Amino acid sequence: MSLPLHTFATLQGFGPHARLLKALSLREALKSSFPPPSVAVDLRDPGLGDVDPAALAGAGYGAVVGMPGHGAASAAAGLPLVHSLRRDDVVAPGDVVRVEPKGSRISVLYRRGANSNSLFVTERCNSLCLMCSQPPRPDDDGWRLDELIDLVGLIDPDLSMLGVTGGEPTLLGRGLTRLLEATRAKLPSTRLHILSNGRLFHDAQLVERMAAAVGRATWAIPLYADIARVHDHVVQAPEAFEETLEGIHNLAEHGHAIEVRFVAHALTVPRLQGLAEFIWRNLPFVEHVALMGLEPMGFTRRNRDVLWIDPAEAGKAVANAAEYLARRGMTVSIYNTPLCLLPKVAWPLARRSISDWKQDYAPECEPCSMRDGCSGFFSSADLSWRGKDIRPIRDHEVMTV
Amino acid sequence: MVHEGRTNTPVRLLATKLRTRKAFLREGPSLHIVVPTLRCDHSCLYCQVSRRRVDEPGFEMSPKDALAAVDRILESDANHLTVEFQGGEPLLAFGTIRLMTEEIARRAATGRVTFSMTSTLHHLTPQIATFLAEHRFQISASLDGLSDIHDLNRPVPGGMSFQKTVQGVDLARQILGSGSVAAITTITRRALAYPEETVDTLVGMGFRSLFLRPISPFGFANRTARRTGYPVQDFLVFYRRALARILELNQGGMEIEEAYAAILLRHILTPFHSGYVDLRSPAGAGLSVLVYDYDGSVYASDEGRMLGAVGDRTFRMGSVQEPLPTLMTSSAIRELARGGIAEEQPGCRDCAFLPYCGADPVHHHAVQGDVAADRLSSDFCQRHTGLFGMLFTMLATSDEWTRDVLLGWATGQGHGVKHVAAR
Numbered sequence: 167m168s169l170p171l172h173t174f175a176t177l178q179g180f181g182p183h184a185r186l187l188k189a190l191s192l193r194e195a196l197k198s199s200f201p202p203p204s205v206a207v208d209l210r211d212p213g214l215g216d217v218d219p220a221a222l223a224g225a226g227y228g229a230v231v232g233m234p235g236h237g238a239a240s241a242a243a244g245l246p247l248v249h250s251l252r253r254d255d256v257v258a259p260g261d262v263v264r265v266e267p268k269g270s271r272i273s274v275l276y277r278r279g280a281n282s283n284s285l286f287v288t289e290r291c292n293s294l295c296l297m298c299s300q301p302p303r304p305d306d307d308g309w310r311l312d313e314l315i316d317l318v319g320l321i322d323p324d325l326s327m328l329g330v331t332g333g334e335p336t337l338l339g340r341g342l343t344r345l346l347e348a349t350r351a352k353l354p355s356t357r358l359h360i361l362s363n364g365r366l367f368h369d370a371q372l373v374e375r376m377a378a379a380v381g382r383a384t385w386a387i388p389l390y391a392d393i394a395r396v397h398d399h400v401v402q403a404p405e406a407f408e409e410t411l412e413g414i415h416n417l418a419e420h421g422h423a424i425e426v427r428f429v430a431h432a433l434t435v436p437r438l439q440g441l442a443e444f445i446w447r448n449l450p451f452v453e454h455v456a457l458m459g460l461e462p463m464g465f466t467r468r469n470r471d472v473l474w475i476d477p478a479e480a481g482k483a484v485a486n487a488a489e490y491l492a493r494r495g496m497t498v499s500i501y502n503t504p505l506c507l508l509p510k511v512a513w514p515l516a517r518r519s520i521s522d523w524k525q526d527y528a529p530e531c532e533p534c535s536m537r538d539g540c541s542g543f544f545s546s547a548d549l550s551w552r553g554k555d556i557r558p559i560r561d562h563e564v565m566t567v
Numbered sequence: 568m569v570h571e572g573r574t575n576t577p578v579r580l581l582a583t584k585l586r587t588r589k590a591f592l593r594e595g596p597s598l599h600i601v602v603p604t605l606r607c608d609h610s611c612l613y614c615q616v617s618r619r620r621v622d623e624p625g626f627e628m629s630p631k632d633a634l635a636a637v638d639r640i641l642e643s644d645a646n647h648l649t650v651e652f653q654g655g656e657p658l659l660a661f662g663t664i665r666l667m668t669e670e671i672a673r674r675a676a677t678g679r680v681t682f683s684m685t686s687t688l689h690h691l692t693p694q695i696a697t698f699l700a701e702h703r704f705q706i707s708a709s710l711d712g713l714s715d716i717h718d719l720n721r722p723v724p725g726g727m728s729f730q731k732t733v734q735g736v737d738l739a740r741q742i743l744g745s746g747s748v749a750a751i752t753t754i755t756r757r758a759l760a761y762p763e764e765t766v767d768t769l770v771g772m773g774f775r776s777l778f779l780r781p782i783s784p785f786g787f788a789n790r791t792a793r794r795t796g797y798p799v800q801d802f803l804v805f806y807r808r809a810l811a812r813i814l815e816l817n818q819g820g821m822e823i824e825e826a827y828a829a830i831l832l833r834h835i836l837t838p839f840h841s842g843y844v845d846l847r848s849p850a851g852a853g854l855s856v857l858v859y860d861y862d863g864s865v866y867a868s869d870e871g872r873m874l875g876a877v878g879d880r881t882f883r884m885g886s887v888q889e890p891l892p893t894l895m896t897s898s899a900i901r902e903l904a905r906g907g908i909a910e911e912q913p914g915c916r917d918c919a920f921l922p923y924c925g926a927d928p929v930h931h932h933a934v935q936g937d938v939a940a941d942r943l944s945s946d947f948c949q950r951h952t953g954l955f956g957m958l959f960t961m962l963a964t965s966d967e968w969t970r971d972v973l974l975g976w977a978t979g980q981g982h983g984v985k986h987v988a989a990r
């Protein structure tokens with residue numbers, strides 16, 4: 167079962183403002199190079215024996231994650247304390263958390279060892295995709311940028327891959343430049359995977375400001391059809407198709423790596439084969455094509471009537487397109503699609519793509535032989551979204567060609 | 568152009584297609600052919616180069632010219648270079664091959680240069696093979712298919728020329744690995760009646776990529792054209808049957824390709840160019856290929872060198888002692904530029920196969936007297952029209968399985984998963 171990203175806790179000694187803290191075991195804190203004021207030493211391990219909060223305060227550490235028993239000594243040492251987490255396992259050493267005194271809320275912004283971690287850059291967007299799982303909000307959320315730049319400094323530098331997502335990250339303009347430069351300085355060996363609709367990159371000058379991403383980032387840009395009419399309708403923005411194509415070209419000409427993304431639903435599946443041919447003939451330089459199943463969240467739920475397609479039918483179309491591209495030497499992945507909906511030849515292209523914290527299996531999956539290699543479902547996908555064709559795959563099917 | 572929306576976008580898409588297809592233009596000469604000697608112990612009926620007897624002096628490349636050739640090769644700004652030794656019989660001048668190879672290996676970045684050699688392999692020894700293996704040579708063995716035809720085509724003193732090449736192939740495979748040894752097969756008039764047997768013989772010898780090429784009417788070959796030549800149509804009939812046999816063997820589970828079909832199919836079925844220098848527009852000659860002759864001359868193509876050997880020095884770019892920029896501005900290059908753009912040649916201009924074909928100005932100069940000669944009446948055009956027609960017909964009418972094999976040739980991916988599953 168997935169681990170949530172938020173919990174509540176009792177906070178002691180925190181000021182009025184939210185703070186970012188890197189939780190570290192005492193052992194790791196002692197030898198880490200993270201700035202001590204941003205480190206919360208995790209004293210929840212009962213085997214640790216008595217640690218004097220005053221010593222930690224003296225060493226400059228920023229807080230303690232501990233037990234109620236640490237309360238008096240922490241208060242005496244003037245060291246903020248987090249204790250009595252509603253779910254203790256939500257925060258573990260290595261994680262970066264936001265502690266919000268208002269509401270006593272703890273949010274995990276970086277989770278060590280998770281299969282994916284992302285920087286959530288903004289809730290604003292210049293498109294309004296019919297199947298947006300995280301509908302944009304127009305409010306000015308510029309405050310996020312400073313927090314993210316602090317966050318980047320607290321992420322483990324050996325992290326191999328970090329997502330950048332929104333909303334539409336390019337709306338930050340120079341702010342995104344700053345963020346990319348921060349990642350280059352603090353996380354030089356981490357690859358970035360940036361979700362963007364690419365539209366603003368029709369302006370080559372904006373591309374020039376993203377130089378810090380060259381050679382270390384992949385821009386993951388959606389293309390929903392081989393023709394403007396369908397793509398523009400799906401993203402609810404006129405001229406989006408052309409802007410995106412221009413953007414992809416501008417990025418590629420400046421040496422950026424590109425992934426093309428596709429989401430399968432009733433409006434996009436009919437032209438999927440055409441899109442595959444379009445990509446092969448026009449965009450053979452993209453490094454990866456990701457064909458994805460729907461995430462039944464946000465607008466997707468609201469627009470179910472126009473988006474719904476039998477998942478088995480979508481699976482078949484996605485498998486055909488994936489094979490078409492893979493057979494031509496392009497790197498293709500199928501995301502968010504259960505293996506039992508795909509022909510076996512497409513299994514090697516399917517990935518366990520759903521982030522841990524929102525991934526689930528169905529009751530049918532219990533006896534399935536392919537469970538460990540299967541994406542399963544978004545936790546949000548109830549029965550009505552799963553279709554009628556989910557069925558466990560048996561051992562003998564795995565063996566036969 | 569008819570389009571919806573902004574004009575810039577479709578123009579940009581077309582530009583990308585063109586740029587992808589013509590990516591070879593963005594770099595200087597990448598194929599460097601070296602002729603270290605003209606001597607050869609074979610007296611092939613169709614020999615295309617004024618070959619010289621083994622004991623004739625004065626047909627060797629001097630060490631000074633060999634080292635100058637290395638300078639020219641490394642002056643090219645192509646990311647990746649291929650240096651190909653041919654002859655005469657290049658192994659009769661192994662000293663020159665070693666000199667140049669070691670010099671290039673010393674001066675070029677690791678992995679920048681691929682070495683290759685076209686040879687009869689009669690003179691291959693374990694020591695030479697070990698040297699070639701150290702430098703990862705790709706070997707093309709001249710093998711004309713059936714042994715008796717090969718022996719008639721390629722007589723050597725003492726006979727048994729097929730047998731000796733086969734021994735050389737075995738030795739090369741042992742030391743260089745089978746993946747490094749390919750066969751190049753010239754189809755002579757005698758072979759025309761035996762397409763299936765030719766394929767079977769080569770496959771039986773372990774070759775998985777065959778290269779079946781017609782006899783070329785260049786240089787010395789056209790003097791003997793009456794003895795060895797044949798109409799394009801006869802070659803096409805041979806080729807069609809050979810392809811059918813190759814596909815049949817694929818059906819049986821073997822992965823065998825015909826290299827020339829693979830080149831044409833890559834142009835047809837993918838957005839990329841194959842890299843093949845004779846099917847480029849602008850032409851490969853001079854722009855992508857340089858040939859260093861034994862006497863220190865630099866030619867724009869191998870055919871240009873053969874013409875040079877019979878007194879037509881149109882495509883001689885200059886001397887190997889001159890720097891590359893001087894060679895690249897020679898009158899030979901200007902002549903090539905005039906006939907080297909297929910998009911503006913008479914015939915090609917309006918041809919449906921233009922995007923997949925090439926300009927080959929040297930050939931048209933050789934057979935029709937002008938780099939910009941009308942293409943429709945040339946053997947080059949007739950052969951390619953025939954080949955394109957054949958392949959397009961196959962793509963249009965054959966079953967899904969066959970189309971997938973052809974796609975595998977085009978993309979270099981061999982048999983696909985589906986393919987194995989369907990069998």
Ligand code: SF4
Nearest residue numbers: 504506531534537540
């Ligand atoms: S039964 Fe469940 S685990 Fe098995 S393939 Fe289907 S969705 Fe995946």
Ligand code: SF4
Nearest residue numbers: 914915918921924948
């Ligand atoms: S087939 Fe003939 S006319 Fe067509 S492009 Fe080739 S040479 Fe030119």
